[in-house]
Amino acid sequence: MMHLTDWTNSVVEVLNKPAGSPQLQALSAWLRRLSVVDHFVLFVYEGSYRPLSLFNTFSAEQRCIFIDEYQTGPYLLDPFYLASQPSQAEGVYSMRQLAPDQFYKSEYFQTYYHHLGLSEEVGFFMNLSPDTHAVLSLMRRRGRMKFHDDEVRQLESAVPVVNAAVRAAWEASRKEAVRSVDDHDHRVQEAFANFGRGLLTDREREVVRLLLQGHSSLSIAQKLRISPATVKVHRKNLYEKLGIGSQSGLLALFVQAIKGDASGSLVNAGK
Template sequence: MPNSKKQQIKQSFLSTFSEQYAALMPIVNSPMFAEKLADMFKLLIPTNNVMIISNPSKNLPILEYNDLPPENRASIANQYVNGTFLLDPFYLAARKQGKNGFFHLIDIAPDGFEDSEYYKTYFKHSGLSDECGYIIQLADHGEKFIIISLGQIAVSETFTDKHLKCMKDISPLIESLAKQHWLSGEHENETQFDVRQQLETALECFGKSMLTEREIQMVQMILHGYSSKAIAERFNISLETVKLHRKNAYAKLDLSSQGELFNLFINSLINNEHYEGGDPLISYFGLSVVV
């Protein structure tokens, strides 16, 4: 592309961004802010799905804005908030790694993400073909953060390097704007029961009453979207050993596929409204003792 054409595109992007940013400033702290912020992103790059998710320090994620397809918006949103978020690469990057800034999905997702049941059940069910977005830390160590997800729905194209670079370049300004909105006037009850930690503990303990330590490790890695090769490399074991552990874990849980494993995990979380620790499968299967 000729330099003059590139310069025109850059000037157009900056002009649009400047106008939209200026329009957003007066409505910080207003109920319209999240929607108008989403509208700005749709003008800047070819995204037809924006999700803005606030993650309080102790509560479940809050969908501040989403424009998923109307026909499955409610079911996808409910599934995400009630437990699927624990497997979201953006959530894990923010919560477990403390990442902050702009990221493309392929840079933070496990190598086997497209074969994971999270990808097949949630990501593809949402209609997404690509995703990028911002992680904005509102407190240290992944305690409180905002995720702004920019996706493409029902298209085969992915975001171009030009799109990604432009969005990364404005990351400091997006972070500043988001912090002004989500930090000001916030009064979170610090004695509130830690629902988020409760679900994270349930994931960590999933299967402990029925599986060996190594089988639990395999199940955890599979749920998070790691390939058999990546699992083998992580634990310095052979692919055949990984397959054997997976086969044994599936047999003990009476499962035959990764899809059934994913559904068992989600259903065990939903079933445990009053989870107090330990393996959520004990309550789900009605076990009276740990086996």
């Protein structure tokens, strides 16, 4: 833990850096003095635009999966994204606080976290405007200890500094370039909203969405106010209609749908 003088001097050093990447790089180095962190990524979720990554510390291979692939649509299943829609109260939250009960066993986790060797994540949540929200994620690789409560509390003391740096980066980004109309994600969001339409009942589509997000049968039953046995019947029926036998097959169909092959993949799945 830093002494007060060191803390003050290091904060001044961070905030004196130019807004954007230089300041965020200094911020990440400063946060590493408070807690063990393997990777950082800052996403801004603005209205119907696809997520914008303002900063990350991934390798090129990791960026391909966790940023490029993520931005094509799988972000719609991310607990941090879901928590920001509508806005989460500003502060520091762990993935374990926000994720569904079976998230760590879900196909989404296996594909977008486990594949990169990541196992733990906390996020600084910030509301930049009524429809724009930012999350700075701090990630630990597999094998590390989880973030303990005292670490989270120490990170909470850094909220004002993180907020200042992230807001400055966002303002600098807006001045540099206006986001293109092509960057809107209406098609992906509509594909997600319509996933399974025409093959599945409305209730089955609700079950699909919750399964993809990482909810167990019990959690789905509680959310939909039905029995776990009824959830299992719905799951069996929707698997048969979609021509799949597992959640990995369900995730594969979902990814096809949000990438523009929604009609073909789902129609063929039912045959």
